[in-house]
Amino acid sequence: MEQMKRRKFLGVSAVGMAAVAGSGVLVPAIANAANVAGWPAAAFDAKKLDEAMKDSIDTTSVKTSAKVRLTAPTIAENGAAVPVTVDVDHPMTADDYIESVYLYVDHNPTPLASAFHFTPDSGHAYFQERIKMAKTDMVRAVARTNKGVMMSSKPQEIKVTIGGCGG
Amino acid sequence: MNLSRRDFMAMMGIAGATGFLSPSAIASSWGSGKDPYEIPEYGNVTLLHITDTHAQLLPVWWREPGTNIGTREQKEWGVTPHMVGDKKLEYYGIKAGTPEGYALSCMDFDTLAHKYGKIGGYAHIATLVKRYREQVGKKAILLDGGDAWQGSATSLWTKAEDMVGAQNLLKEDYFVGHWEFTYGADRVEYLLKHKLKAKFLSQNVFTIPWDEPVFDPYDIREVSGRKVAVIGQSFPFTPIANPAYFVPKWSFGIHPGHMQKMVDECRQKHKADIVLVLSHNGADVDKKMASQVNGIDIILGGHTHEIMGPRPVKINNTLIINTSTNGKFLARFDLDVGKGKLNGWRFNYLPIISNMIPEDQEMADYINKVRAPYAKKLAEPLAVTESLLYRRDNFNGTFDQILCDALREEMDCEAAFSPGFRWGYCKLPGETITMEDVMGQTAITYPQVTVTEYTGAELKNVMEQVADNLFNPNPYYIQGGDMIRVGNIQYTMNPGETIDKRITDLRVGGKMVQANKRYKVAGWGAMQKVEGTPVWDIFAKWLRSKKTVSANPRDLPVLTKNMAGNPGIAFPKEYDL
Amino acid sequence: MAAIGNPMIRMASHAKKGQIVEVRSLIMNPMTTGLSKNKAGKLIPAHFIQTVTVTFNKKPLCNVDWSTAISANPYMAFKMRAVESGTLEMTWKDNTNGVWSSKAAITVA
Known part of the structure; x- marks a missing residue:
């Protein structure tokens, strides 16, 4: 039922710090660091929500739809691992299916957190993952169908607080 | 005024427990004299x-809160449970002074406590x-x-x-x-x-x-x-x-x-x-x-x-x-x-x-049987209280006030914080505070007392964060504690505002807090693992040294005028309303 | 250095044809952002999983691109329509040429 086969193991011993000076800023780099082929660097490097949306979905305004459901805690138990679930109530047939779902955290250093890509065989455009948040912020998901129709979840506020003082 | 328990009882005309109403007398005050149970x-x-x-x-002893504010923004203004004191009795048609009145409201608490037990x-x-x-x-x-x-x-x-x-x-x-x-x-x-x-x-x-x-x-x-x-x-x-x-x-x-x-x-x-x-x-x-x-x-x-x-x-x-x-x-x-x-x-x-x-x-x-091994330690008398001591309230309960006073003096700090817990029972005026009572306010598994140097900005942030857990209009942000208790910190509070805007005119020792200045604050109940003396030892030491205590003055905030008439406030004068 | 790799998949071993099954997965990876400093005050380099690809019987099922905003030791759950018996395979790749994969089998009746 559960397989834990490790196929390939690369990188660990090769990880080392090689600080490279560039334009007066120390840019740390990993010896053999290289982006994985096809990884959308521009969208992930964008520092502002608008840019991140432009670079990933080519627009900054998407209509909200109750069909895109984003579930997250109102208050984070741990800002380093906030569980977020997105599911889209939409057919998953060969003709009409959710192709991609993008997740954004408005004021993270790079707002685009992830980009999921589905096929009709997924059966349900659904994912759960855990994200980092440094402070109270809005999280939103945008879904795009294979026909290019886009819809957004209601943005949800997740509070990152100091805690304490509970009843 | 210093008062021993005996003096106090004499003053109140109470001869110990015999001053309570008999069960049948209580039953009859319930109406009709039949068994209320x-x-x-x-x-x-x-x-x-x-x-x-x-x-x-x-x-x-357990006193209902005198302050349990619901705001218009929360749509909880005067909606249960944000209704206290006379307003609550009136709303539910409960007569003051009856056993239900004693149980459901804070009005005349010490008098009724003596009556009903x-x-x-x-x-x-x-x-x-x-x-x-x-x-x-x-x-x-x-x-x-x-x-x-x-x-x-x-x-x-x-x-x-x-x-x-x-x-x-x-x-x-x-x-x-x-x-x-x-x-x-x-x-x-x-x-x-x-x-x-x-x-x-x-x-x-x-x-x-x-x-x-x-x-x-x-x-x-x-x-x-x-x-x-x-x-x-x-x-x-x-x-x-x-x-x-x-x-x-x-x-x-x-x-x-x-x-x-x-x-x-x-x-x-x-x-x-x-x-x-x-x-x-x-x-x-x-x-x-x-x-x-x-x-x-x-x-x-x-x-x-x-x-x-x-x-x-x-x-x-x-x-x-x-x-x-x-x-x-x-x-x-x-x-x-x-x-x-x-x-x-x-x-x-x-x-x-x-x-x-x-x-x-x-x-x-x-x-x-379970208490026997600890009975002696629990019974140690520490001090007599002149005031009614309670914790449950949106702002500084009187028990927390003396706890904050103790933390400040014992830790040599200009200010103190104490968590807004809602447990912790009451002591009536004239009663002796024992070690058991101190534990009744402090018995937690993370009791270490710490001294923190907060900047003025950090001090305000702590208070704003806690206030938002109490007054956020979305109930799913309400964690169920009360406002953080403060010692020697004065402020104006607007529960109807949003986070970072509720607290104004923040002062320590009467002086306006400056964002970059550091303030030495004693506290307990840290969220991270810390070293420190358990709070009960510090509280007990202070009480022993005082012999009699009273919760005066209280570091209550001034509430903004938009809170006037709020049914969640039984004693508006305490907040300058 | 903390543990790295060790990918795991949890999925039902049996399903009815047409049923939507949930697949859950975990892998050890620091997912560092490149923005935070170590105790010596030096920036910790970015080191994170960038892509996860999922196939069923070698046919693409879904894939994800991740940023450094994904938490350390990333967990991911997703769904699949069970159509036929076979093997689900997941492959994680990080920005240091690290590649890991894991498989899980399902019998569909």
Whole structure:
């Protein structure tokens, strides 16, 4: 039922710090660091929500739809691992299916957190993952169908607080 | 004025405990002279509910809050539970001075306390539980809403085992948790697996990282040929309101979606005729959850220690109660459960006025036995109080005021913070504060006192964050604590504002706080692991040195004028309103 | 250095044809952002999983691109329509040429 086969193991011993000076800023780099082929660097490097949306979905305004459901805690138990679930109530047939779902955290250093890509065989455009948040912020998901129709979840506020003082 | 207990009693014309009304006199003040605990049988299922006893095996004094503000922004202005004092009595048509008036409001508390006596006590609760079990037989289910393991010296020192013994003697059926988790996941699992006979249920606790349920989410039992489903809901904010390091591999949360799934599973898969939720959400969160989740018949709630008047609150088709704290009430629901639906119900809150209910001998013997090894230490007299000491209030309770005074003086700090906990019982003017009473305000598993140098900006941020846990318009942000207690910190508070804007005119020692200046603040109950002396040692040392204490002056905020007339404020003058 | 790799998949071993099954997965990876400093005050380099690809019987099922905003030791759950028996394979790749994969089998009746 559960397989834990490790196929390939690369990188660990090769990880080392090689600080490279560039334009007066120390840019740390990993010896053999290289982006994985096809990884959308521009969208992930964008520092502002608008840019991140432009670079990933080519627009900054998407209509909200109750069909895109984003579930997250109102208050984070741990800002380093906030569980977020997105599911889209939409057919998953060969003709009409959710192709991609993008997740954004408005004021993270790079707002685009992830980009999921589905096929009709997924059966349900659904994912759960855990994200980092440094402070109270809005999280939103945008879904795009294979026909290019886009819809957004209601943005949800997740509070990152100091805690304490509970009843 | 310095006052010994004897002087005080003489002044009040009270000759010790004999000054209390006799049980029959109390009964007659209830009206008609008949036994107020006599409840006629009705229906086919009887629920008995206690919650948040905070490990008080013996009867204590418990005063309802004088301040429990709901704002217009929250749509909770004057809505239960945000209604206190006279306003609450008036709203529910309860006469002041009656046993219900004593139990449900803070008005004339010390006078009525002398008249009616202490509330709660497991030996008294046990008598009533046994009586009702005898009356209704197998129709009865006893549910405990959590926070039973924390709040007393003996629970802390026995790591909750004294309470588990009492729960077993009561023959509790179901249990959920909050402060229980502060004994650490291993201790919780051990006691639940090997000691506690009640079933622990929680639909909202999951493992990290695999996100699998830690506990059974619900249980189905057959009563009178009907299927009764009980779903458990532990405190959703456990790793936020209390240190997360106690439960590093468990995640919590409200999970209304999963709750809906559980309700549907109970109804569709198990053909439950009635669905109950035993909840430690707190009153405001329960009300919102009931508005989102369909198919819950009754939420038996706790956590916020907010008795919402004498009747259940109804949201859509869900009845909600919140059964106070410290053993003050036993709630009884008599239900007529039909095929797949609740046909009818009767409800009673039964105040456990200990002078009116004889002790159950078995429980009394048990309590004596578990307390015996600690009795001497607990009885140590420390100081006499001149003022009524209580904790529960939105802002500095009087007990917290003297605790903050103690922290400041003992730690040589210009200011002090103390958590806005809602447990901690009362002491009447003239009474001696013992070591047991100090533990009754401080018995937690993370008691270290720390001294922190906050910048003015950090000081304000701490207070704003806590205020938002109390006054946020979205109930799902309300964690169920009160405002952080302060020593020598003055401020103006606007509960109707948003985070970072509620607090203005913040001062330490009367001087305006400057954002970059550092302030030395004593505190306890840190969220991270810290070194330090337990707060009870520091509090006890200070009390011994004082001999008599009083909670004056109090560091209460000034409330903004938009709070004038708020039914959640019984004594507006205290806030310059 | 903390543990790295060790990918795991949890999925039902049996399903009915047409049923939507949930697949859950975990892998050890620091997921460092490149923005935070170590105790010596030096920036910790970015080191994170960038892509996860999922196939069923070698046919693409879904894939994800991740940023440094994903938590350390990333967990991911997703769904699949069970059509036929076979093997699900997941492959994680990080920005240091690290590649890991894991398989899980399901019998569909």
